[in-house]
Amino acid sequence: MALVTIPEENRTIQDLEEITRYLASIRIAYERWQTARELAADASAEDILAAYADDIERLKARGGYVTADVINVNPQMPGLEAMLAKFNREHWHDEDEVRFIIQGRGLFHIHPPGGKVTAIEVEAGDLIAVPRGTLHWFNLCASREIKAIRLFQDPSGWAPNYTESNVDARFQPLCMGPAYIPATL
Numbered sequence: 051m052a053l054v055t056i057p058e059e060n061r062t063i064q065d066l067e068e069i070t071r072y073l074a075s076i077r078i079a080y081e082r083w084q085t086a087r088e089l090a091a092d093a094s095a096e097d098i099l100a101a102y103a104d105d106i107e108r109l110k111a112r113g114g115y116v117t118a119d120v121i122n123v124n125p126q127m128p129g130l131e132a133m134l135a136k137f138n139r140e141h142w143h144d145e146d147e148v149r150f151i152i153q154g155r156g157l158f159h160i161h162p163p164g165g166k167v168t169a170i171e172v173e174a175g176d177l178i179a180v181p182r183g184t185l186h187w188f189n190l191c192a193s194r195e196i197k198a199i200r201l202f203q204d205p206s207g208w209a210p211n212y213t214e215s216n217v218d219a220r221f222q223p224l225c226m227g228p229a230y231i232p233a234t235l
């Protein structure tokens with residue numbers, strides 16, 4: 051389950067209902083998904099999309115998403131740090147950022163208009179939908195891996211627009227979940 055923190059209030063939310071309610075209040079959709087069958091760690095993108103077909107179709111109908119794919123990020127990936135550097139500064143997209151986590155962990159920071167920056171640490175089973183135009187940034191946790199289903203209204207809209215606000219520099223990209231391992235930098 052996701053771990054939600056509001057660093058400026060020194061507040062952590064760990065209860066599913068409270069997380070869902072709080073995130074909805076800052077316009078972030080959050081769900082926990084169950085799968086009908088266990089997926090192998092090396093399951094193909096096709097197998098993953100098939101296993102979650104019902105949930106994917108439900109989201110497509112609700113959000114107008116037309117395509118779904120699987121992104122697989124791991125420490126062996128060439129150009130990993132350059133790719134991550136595109137998303138770890140405050141930005142927004144002209145497209146919703148919808149992710150269902152299959153494996154690994156990651157940390158979203160959301161900067162709601164006039165509200166407190168909120169950190170959402172996601173793990174397998176978490177669905178998060180960040181609406182278009184929402185200011186946010188993303189970091190991987192220490193294992194440097196994440197596998198996720200992505201849904202798109204139009205993949206060309208999913209490019210980062212940077213605010214250059216430097217707000218992101220005020221928040222430590224530290225994951226605190228059960229698999230927490232201090233980052234070695």
Ligand SMILES: [Fe+2]
Nearest residue numbers: 137143147186
């Ligand atoms: Fe983004």
